[in-house]
Amino acid sequence: DQQVKQNSPSLSVQEGRISILNCDYTNSMFDYFLWYKKYPAEGPTFLISISSIKDKNEDGRFTVFLNKSAKHLSLHIVPSQPGDSAVYFCAARPTNNDMRFGAGTRLTVKP
C-alpha cells in the first residue's frame, strides 16, 4: 500500500543548476506534505512543508509546489549546491498520528 511514490530513485545535477524532485500520492485525504533530507548515518531532517490549502511554499533556495488535482508535488532547489547531495523523502499525513513516506530520491550535485 504505497500511497506516496517517488518514482525516480536517483537524480544527478550540476552545481548551480536547478534540481527538481517529484512525488505523487494517491490518497485525496492527505492535507499536509513535507520534504525531508537524509544524510548517511543520520536521521531525516525536515526541509520544507506545504498545506493542502496552498499551491506553493518557498524557503530560500527551496520551493515546494503542490498540484492537488494531479496529486503531485515537487521540490525545486535553486541553485543546487554539492552540500545538497542527500536522499530526499516526500511525506504526507493521512491522519493526525502518522506520516507516509515515499521511497526517497538520491540527489547528487556535481561540482
Added chain:
Amino acid sequence: DAGVTQSPTHLIKTRGQHVTLRCSPISGHKSVSWYQQVLGQGPQFIFQYYEKEERGRGNFPDRFSARQFPNYSSELNVNALLLGDSALYLCASSSRSGTARTNEKLFFGSGTQLSVL
C-alpha cells in the same frame, strides 16, 4: 539543545531473540513516534504515543510493542525477531500539544540499526 537521542546506535541479534530500543525526545516534546526504514525504502510508521498513550499504530504484527514513560521517553520492543526485522529504527518527536489536527513536523533521531542474523 539536545535533539532526539536513540540508543543503542547499532545492535546485532539472532532470530527468535527480543530487542528493546530506546528514545529520548527533544525537551518539551510530548509526542513520540517510531518508524522502521528498510534499506531502499522510506520510513514506515509503527507507533505514535502522546502523553503516554498510544495514539496510532501502523500495520505491524503484535510482536511489536511500545510504551512511553512519564518523562516522555519511549521504548520500542520487538519479540521473536525475524530476519525481516533487520532495519533502521527511527524515533521522532514533535511539539504536538494536543489531539487536534496540527501541522507539526517530526524531528528524527539518528536511528538504531538492527541486524538480525
